[in-house]
Amino acid sequence: MWGVYAVTELMTFVLIGITTGSVYGLAAMGLVLTYKTSGIFNFGHGAIAAAAAFVFYELHTVRGLPWPVALIVAVVALPPMMALVLERITRVLSRGTPTLKIVGTVGLQLAIVGSLLAVYGGSMLDFPAFLPIDTVELLGVLLGVDQLITAGLAAAGAVGFFVFFRMSAMGVRMRAVVDDPDLLSLSGTSPFVVRSWAWLIGTWFAALSGAMLAPTIGLDAMMLTLLVVQAFGAAAVGRFSSLPMTYVGGLLVGVLAALATNFVSGSEILSGLPPAIPFLVLFVVLLVVPRGKLVEIGGHRVAPLSAPLVSTRTARILGLLAIVVGALVPFVVGAKLPVYASALVLVLVFYSLNLLVRTSGQISLAHAGLVAVGSAAFSHLAVGAGLPWLMAVVLAGVVAIPVGALVAVPSIRLSGLYLALATFGFGLLLENVLYRSELMFGPTNTLPAHRPALFEGDTAFYYVLLAFAIGCGVVISMIGRSRLGRLLRALADSPTTLSTLGLGTNVTRMTVFAISAFIAGVAGALWASNGHSATGAPFTSFVSLTWLAILFLHPGTGAAQPIFAATALGVVPAYITNETVNEWTLAFFGIAAVLVAIYESTRTAHRSAARHVTAANSSRAADRLAGTGPAAERLRSALGAASKRSTPDSTRVRVATSISARTR
Amino acid sequence: MTGNHRDDSGLRVDGLTVRFGGNTAVDNASFHAPMGTITGLIGPNGAGKTTTFNACSGLLRPTTGTIGLSGQDITRQPPAGRARSGLGRTFQRMDLFDSLTVQQNVSLGLEARVAGSNPLKQLLSPPAERTAVRNATEEVLDVCGLTGLRAEPAGSLSTGHRRLVDLGRVLAGGFSLLLLDEPSSGLDSAETRRFGAIVQRVVAERGCGVLLVEHDMALVMSICDYLYVLDFGEMIFEGTPAEVRASEVVRAAYLGSEAVDA
Numbered sequence: 001m002w003g004v005y006a007v008t009e010l011m012t013f014v015l016i017g018i019t020t021g022s023v024y025g026l027a028a029m030g031l032v033l034t035y036k037t038s039g040i041f042n043f044g045h046g047a048i049a050a051a052a053a054f055v056f057y058e059l060h061t062v063r064g065l066p067w068p069v070a071l072i073v074a075v076v077a078l079p080p081m082m083a084l085v086l087e088r089i090t091r092v093l094s095r096g097t098p099t100l101k102i103v104g105t106v107g108l109q110l111a112i113v114g115s116l117l118a119v120y121g122g123s124m125l126d127f128p129a130f131l132p133i134d135t136v137e138l139l140g141v142l143l144g145v146d147q148l149i150t151a152g153l154a155a156a157g158a159v160g161f162f163v164f165f166r167m168s169a170m171g172v173r174m175r176a177v178v179d180d181p182d183l184l185s186l187s188g189t190s191p192f193v194v195r196s197w198a199w200l201i202g203t204w205f206a207a208l209s210g211a212m213l214a215p216t217i218g219l220d221a222m223m224l225t226l227l228v229v230q231a232f233g234a235a236a237v238g239r240f241s242s243l244p245m246t247y248v249g250g251l252l253v254g255v256l257a258a259l260a261t262n263f264v265s266g267s268e269i270l271s272g273l274p275p276a277i278p279f280l281v282l283f284v285v286l287l288v289v290p291r292g293k294l295v296e297i298g299g300h301r302v303a304p305l306s307a308p309l310v311s312t313r314t315a316r317i318l319g320l321l322a323i324v325v326g327a328l329v330p331f332v333v334g335a336k337l338p339v340y341a342s343a344l345v346l347v348l349v350f351y352s353l354n355l356l357v358r359t360s361g362q363i364s365l366a367h368a369g370l371v372a373v374g375s376a377a378f379s380h381l382a383v384g385a386g387l388p389w390l391m392a393v394v395l396a397g398v399v400a401i402p403v404g405a406l407v408a409v410p411s412i413r414l415s416g417l418y419l420a421l422a423t424f425g426f427g428l429l430l431e432n433v434l435y436r437s438e439l440m441f442g443p444t445n446t447l448p449a450h451r452p453a454l455f456e457g458d459t460a461f462y463y464v465l466l467a468f469a470i471g472c473g474v475v476i477s478m479i480g481r482s483r484l485g486r487l488l489r490a491l492a493d494s495p496t497t498l499s500t501l502g503l504g505t506n507v508t509r510m511t512v513f514a515i516s517a518f519i520a521g522v523a524g525a526l527w528a529s530n531g532h533s534a535t536g537a538p539f540t541s542f543v544s545l546t547w548l549a550i551l552f553l554h555p556g557t558g559a560a561q562p563i564f565a566a567t568a569l570g571v572v573p574a575y576i577t578n579e580t581v582n583e584w585t586l587a588f589f590g591i592a593a594v595l596v597a598i599y600e601s602t603r604t605a606h607r608s609a610a611r612h613v614t615a616a617n618s619s620r621a622a623d624r625l626a627g628t629g630p631a632a633e634r635l636r637s638a639l640g641a642a643s644k645r646s647t648p649d650s651t652r653v654r655v656a657t658s659i660s661a662r663t664r
Numbered sequence: 665m666t667g668n669h670r671d672d673s674g675l676r677v678d679g680l681t682v683r684f685g686g687n688t689a690v691d692n693a694s695f696h697a698p699m700g701t702i703t704g705l706i707g708p709n710g711a712g713k714t715t716t717f718n719a720c721s722g723l724l725r726p727t728t729g730t731i732g733l734s735g736q737d738i739t740r741q742p743p744a745g746r747a748r749s750g751l752g753r754t755f756q757r758m759d760l761f762d763s764l765t766v767q768q769n770v771s772l773g774l775e776a777r778v779a780g781s782n783p784l785k786q787l788l789s790p791p792a793e794r795t796a797v798r799n800a801t802e803e804v805l806d807v808c809g810l811t812g813l814r815a816e817p818a819g820s821l822s823t824g825h826r827r828l829v830d831l832g833r834v835l836a837g838g839f840s841l842l843l844l845d846e847p848s849s850g851l852d853s854a855e856t857r858r859f860g861a862i863v864q865r866v867v868a869e870r871g872c873g874v875l876l877v878e879h880d881m882a883l884v885m886s887i888c889d890y891l892y893v894l895d896f897g898e899m900i901f902e903g904t905p906a907e908v909r910a911s912e913v914v915r916a917a918y919l920g921s922e923a924v925d926a
Contacts, residue, residue, distance in 0.1 A: 504780055
């Protein structure tokens, strides 16, 4: 009897998993298709889904239109407009460095989510269940009709897309591009048309998944966005490349998460695991898949050269000026002092992120997690173990180092986009599993913290924070002038060359992640100390994304960026009296990040173009274009086949791909 | 030590095969680049020259074959290890550290090697090392005629100067064997001649070995002591420049590709 029960039980979870997994699969296919055709991995994919759900809500619930009309507008009619905008933005971004591409689409996400939060608020709204909510029995399991329709729609979308992909001329062109993006420019078809179609389908899929996920989980911009981020895990199963495997990945992620819900029920520590399964999949796949199978579309681009904005001497004077201004703040700002105190903590956060991202060219989207670890560790050490304040702060930084080293592990084999995704997965794992467990923030999810004995007052503690910020700035500028500083900048420019010169670059990567984690951990300790409590809420992965976008708002490279970023994020919003100022600033930072990424990408593009004209190293590309030898002949015939109406024999397209891989 | 015959000096590659999936890029190639000489590796486009280079410097793992440097088997060493054993290389695409100055680029040639995989050495440079790096950098800037450009960011240089900085970087590193990957591409004939002269001078003064992959036949014929010819991944000929010039096999390989070109 028990066995039958268990099988039915299991079946329930499998079917539920397939329903949601089907939606993830659909969203993920849209993501992979646009990534492969445009070279841009859209971090804003989930935000598009959320936007579509909110448009439906606005039209149907708020304005009272019948649901089919609202659905058609939100899911069918709106995406083409978004797709055109996305195509334009990403066309420029695709010429930028991997970091700029990430900053650009992260900005897109912030812009959309920020606007939605500002207009509709952060609390969850009731999403109308527009589909029938009767239940039917399937394989001994009771299932909602709406769930069945959802799964059916998602599957139909996937199958319809496969048919389109296999049969239509545009599908064939897309496949050629998905196999090898370089073929696009060679095949004589307009890249604009193919890319626009890809964005259109991608946006449709995102919008559809948003409208389908919202009824079951409710309308919450942040949550919907993150749910579609679960599609990242599905895309990882398809190695960011195979569309059928991506759909299978979606099902797999859905079923695994549903099963995990079953197995961890009762366990306190693992309760956060089920929703984190996709992120675990994302992290693990990126760690184990052979590097050769993960080829970043668009490849390596040189960062634009930025001459220092000011001379070293001026920079020193400005630095001293900043210290003087910082010291005068308590006499001027009155009741706003706490704002400045938290901004000083942010200065440390941005110094550590800046060292990692802008100086050494590594990307970490788990940075908020490191700060959270630091603040939890501080509370355990200072309050729990009763250590002296300063010692607890320093040790909190030390505790963050091994976590930083874990984040650094993917950096040994990955760079650019895949490093970003792996660290993002790691950050989400931390947030979902560790933040919620008692281990980190205790049973109430908040731990007590205190300030040092003689500096309890706001003004006194402000000066302590100022001292830390200055100390951090001095250490960072010393690193910048030291051998390590040169090695890090060289690492950002060309890690391969650096290793052929004899440097153990993995050691360098570990070192920079460790230093950065230490500073982030100290910042976490100061944060907790300043606010008298340690909690994970201010350090979500979404916050990591926000930090990255804001860090790029200030042009050039130098010590001024972290101060600028901290002021923009910490101080400016406090002077605007508006209920939704934080949401609007988020949207504003998002738009600004998109614009900055676009601007910097154009500069990168100009530079690489200039380089190609002077250096004859485009000779290989030229060879491929002009075509010499039997290999090129085969490539040409494959191309001809791909651009003709007929469905090409797939082996030939594969030959072309392997040839171009070899010529590269 | 003195009893060693020339077999063991320099870079020795035996039976190197590199396959990418079903494609054989390099097929059972063997060659030897001894110290104190300039050895050329030539062949038409796609012959497998750069693949051979990447296998030698450790950027790809050969399917079969062994690579030895001064009698030591380095086949299994990572790129950084090979560099520390004395193997330096330049890149056809001139991968300079664009955001650093010319001087910093050149000095990193030695600093990267000195720092190696030691975290403390990566962090700090003792005064003695700093002096050594400064001296090596000054010497190389002088040899390559880059002294006037030392403060320029490498990213703003012309191709000709970029080639020199790339070369300067490996020269500063004090590598005993240099792999130079198509150094003349993008250079005009005067710049090419100047480049050739610097390489010859360095080999004569330091006694290091050079393996040169090059398309510019004038440069190859004028500075190389010995040549290997690759075609479709196979070593089809080896000999002195004069012998290569006279060879029917080599002519056929090059003419063949030209015929396809036309």
